[in-house]
Amino acid sequence: MGIELKNVYKKFGDFKALDDVSLKVDDGELLALLGPSGSGKTTLLRVVAGLDFFDEGQVLFSGRDAQNQKARERGVGFVFQHYALFRHMTVFDNIAFGLNVQPRKTRPSRQEIRAKVMELLKLVQLEWLAERYPWQLSGGQRQRIALARALAVRPKVLLLDEPFGSLDAQVRKELRAWLRRFHDEFHITTIFVTHDQEEALEVADRIVVMNKGRIEQAGTPEDVYHNPVNAFVLSFLGNVNFFHCRLEEGKAVIGNTTLEVPGLSVDKPQPAKLYVRPNQFKVSRVFSKAAFKAVVEYVNPAGTIVKINLKTESGERIYVEITQEELKQLKIRKQEKVYVSLKDVSYSEYVKDNS
Amino acid sequence: MSARTEPRIVRYFLISIALAFFGLFIVLPLICVFHNAFAKGWVFYLKTLEQPDALAAMKMTLIAAAVAVPLNLIFGVAASWAIAKFEFKGKGLLLSLIDLPLSVSPVIAGLIFILLFGAQGFLGPWLIAHNIRIIFAMPGIILATIFVTFPMVARELIPVMKSQGNEEEEAAITLGASGWKTFWMISVPNIRWGILYGIILCNARAMGEFGAVSVVSGHIRGLTNTLPLHVEILYNEYQSAAAFATASVLALLAIITLIAKSAVEATIRQGQRQ
Numbered sequence A: 001m002g003i004e005l006k007n008v009y010k011k012f013g014d015f016k017a018l019d020d021v022s023l024k025v026d027d028g029e030l031l032a033l034l035g036p037s038g039s040g041k042t043t044l045l046r047v048v049a050g051l052d053f054f055d056e057g058q059v060l061f062s063g064r065d066a067q068n069q070k071a072r073e074r075g076v077g078f079v080f081q082h083y084a085l086f087r088h089m090t091v092f093d094n095i096a097f098g099l100n101v102q103p104r105k106t107r108p109s110r111q112e113i114r115a116k117v118m119e120l121l122k123l124v125q126l127e128w129l130a131e132r133y134p135w136q137l138s139g140g141q142r143q144r145i146a147l148a149r150a151l152a153v154r155p156k157v158l159l160l161d162e163p164f165g166s167l168d169a170q171v172r173k174e175l176r177a178w179l180r181r182f183h184d185e186f187h188i189t190t191i192f193v194t195h196d197q198e199e200a201l202e203v204a205d206r207i208v209v210m211n212k213g214r215i216e217q218a219g220t221p222e223d224v225y226h227n228p229v230n231a232f233v234l235s236f237l238g239n240v241n242f243f244h245c246r247l248e249e250g251k252a253v254i255g256n257t258t259l260e261v262p263g264l265s266v267d268k269p270q271p272a273k274l275y276v277r278p279n280q281f282k283v284s285r286v287f288s289k290a291a292f293k294a295v296v297e298y299v300n301p302a303g304t305i306v307k308i309n310l311k312t313e314s315g316e317r318i319y320v321e322i323t324q325e326e327l328k329q330l331k332i333r334k335q336e337k338v339y340v341s342l343k344d345v346s347y348s349e350y351v352k353d354n355s
Numbered sequence B: 001m002s003a004r005t006e007p008r009i010v011r012y013f014l015i016s017i018a019l020a021f022f023g024l025f026i027v028l029p030l031i032c033v034f035h036n037a038f039a040k041g042w043v044f045y046l047k048t049l050e051q052p053d054a055l056a057a058m059k060m061t062l063i064a065a066a067v068a069v070p071l072n073l074i075f076g077v078a079a080s081w082a083i084a085k086f087e088f089k090g091k092g093l094l095l096s097l098i099d100l101p102l103s104v105s106p107v108i109a110g111l112i113f114i115l116l117f118g119a120q121g122f123l124g125p126w127l128i129a130h131n132i133r134i135i136f137a138m139p140g141i142i143l144a145t146i147f148v149t150f151p152m153v154a155r156e157l158i159p160v161m162k163s164q165g166n167e168e169e170e171a172a173i174t175l176g177a178s179g180w181k182t183f184w185m186i187s188v189p190n191i192r193w194g195i196l197y198g199i200i201l202c203n204a205r206a207m208g209e210f211g212a213v214s215v216v217s218g219h220i221r222g223l224t225n226t227l228p229l230h231v232e233i234l235y236n237e238y239q240s241a242a243a244f245a246t247a248s249v250l251a252l253l254a255i256i257t258l259i260a261k262s263a264v265e266a267t268i269r270q271g272q273r274q
Helices: A041-049 A091-100 A110-123 A139-151 A169-186 A197-203 A221-226 A231-236 A324-330 B008-037 B041-050 B052-085 B091-103 B106-117 B124-129 B138-149 B151-164 B167-174 B179-190 B192-208 B211-217 B227-236 B240-273
Strands: A003-012 A015-025 A030-034 A056-061 A076-079 A157-161 A189-194 A206-211 A214-219 A241-248 A251-254 A257-260 A270-276 A281-284 A292-300 A305-312 A317-323 A337-342 A347-350
Touching (some): A003 A041, A015 A041, A015 A214, A041 A076, A041 A157, A041 A189, A076 A139, A110 A139, A139 A157, A139 A169, A169 A189, A189 A197, A206 A221, A231 A270, A231 A347, A281 A317, A292 A317, A317 A324, B008 B240, B041 B052, B041 B240, B052 B091, B052 B138, B052 B151, B052 B192, B052 B227, B052 B240, B091 B138, B091 B151, B106 B138, B138 B192, B151 B192, B167 B179, B192 B240
Parallel strands (some): A030 A189, A030 A206, A076 A157
Antiparallel strands (some): A003 A056, A206 A214, A241 A251, A270 A347, A292 A305
C-alpha cells in the first residue's frame, strides 16, 4: 500500500514535532526515517499508524484520506522500540493476539490460528520459544517475536520504531540483514525509524533525513550520501571535516594554505564553508605547495580502513581515512610529518562575506 | 555481604529500640486484645459474638464494605486509567481531590454528610418529604465508608499504571483490538496484582472505619451499628470482656489482611524479578 503525507503539522505544546512534512512512500518500498532524537521521525511514524493525531495536513493510504480511519482499522503493523510484548502472555498468545481479537465472523478457526502462529515462528526462526514468556527471551528474540506478532494480521504497511536500537552490535547486524531479506521476499511497504546512518544506508531503498520536524532530504542511500542538499544531511550521514575557507577557481584557500580542488568552478572568489569526508584526503610524504603540512597525532589501523588523526601547522585537526594498502606504502607513524591534499570535496556552501 | 561500619554496640542499640517500639505499640496491644477477649473463657467469647446486636453490627460492617469496595474499585480503576494514561486539563486537581479523604479528618467527613443530608441539612427537608433516610441509617454509613476509602484503590494503581506506560495498549490497538478488548485483555491483566492489593487495603479501611461512620450512624443498636461502633458501646457500658471479644474479630481481620497483603507483595516481587 502506498502512503502519502501532505503538509502535515503536529505540535506538542510549543514544540513543533512535525513542521510541514510532505512525503510519498511507494507501495512495496523499504524506507528509512533518519534523524537525531527529537527530529520528529517517531512522531511521523505514529501519525501514519494513527496512534498520534496531527494538527493540519492530510495522510493518504492508497490515495484515500485516512483521517477517519482509526488505528485499529488501518491494517498497520507497528513494532515498538521496546517491543511492547504482552508480558502476561506466552510468545504463542502474543503472536495469536491480533487473530484472536478479530470479530467472530472473520476470525480464523483455532487450528488455522495455530498453523499461522507456527508459520510465523518459523519465519523468525524461533519455533522452540512458543510457550515461553517475554521475560524469558533475549532482546533479539523479543524483537523478532514483536515482528512476528505485527505480521500475523497481514498488515499492508509495516512500521518499525528504532527496531534494532537496543540490541548489541552482532545481533543488530544479523537482524538488519534479516529484515532486508524479509522485505525482498514479501515486499510489504515498510517504514523504519533509526538514528543510525549506517543502518539506514545499509538496509533502506530510500532514506528520508529529518531534522527539527522537517524533512531535509529524501533519496536513495547513494543519493543522500553523495549529493547531500545541505550541511546537516552531510554531517549526519557520516564523519566529515569542516573548514572555513575562501573558494577560488579550482582552489580553496584555508588559512595560509591553498589547496587544489579538482573540478571546482566558482563565478568569483568568495568565503565559504568546506566539508570534506575522511576518505577525500590524499596523504603524502612528498612536499607539495598545495597541501597542509601536518603532524600525525594518532593512527588506528585496526579495521578494514585506517583511521588517522592529524594536526595541521595552523592547529586545525583533520580526521582522515586511508586504505590498508596506502598505509603499507606510506608507513606513517605517530609524530611524523605528512602532507595532506584534497582528492575531492563533499559539499561547500557560500557564506556571506562579513569583511 | 554489605559493608557494616557501625560498631556492634550501636547496631544492638538501634535494633533494640526498634524491637522495643514494635513490642510496646503493636505486639503488646494485640496480645492484650486477645487476652482480655478470652478473660471470661471460650463460652463467654462465643456467646458475646452470638448476641443479636453483635451479629447485626457484623452484618452492617460487611454490607458497608461489600458496597464500598466494588464501587471504589470501579472508580479507582477508571480514575487511575485516566490519570496514568492520558494528559488532560485539571489532572492535578483530580489527583488532589482523590487524596482529599486522606487529608480530611474522618469526623469532618461524617459531618459533611450530616450537613448535606441531615434533618437540618441542605437536602434534609427534601429527603424527609420523600421519606428517604440517609443519616442515622444504612445509606449514610455506606456513603461515609465510600468517602474515607475513596483513594485506596486509585492510589495503588496510579504508580503501577504509570510505570507500565501505554505501549502494550497501543500495540493491541494496532493489532486490531477494540478499546474494550484492549482494556480487558491487556490493561487489566497487567494491573491485576495492584487491583488485589488495592482491594485488600480498601476492605481493611472500610471495615475498620470509626470516625466518619460514628458521626452518621446514630449508634442505634442492632440497626445502625458497625463493629467498631459496637466495640465502643460495649466498652462505654463497662462490658470490657465483651468489648474486647468484639474487638478481637477486627484484630483478626487486620491480621488476615496483613497476611494477604504480604502474599500479594511476594507475588508481585516474583513477577518483577521476571
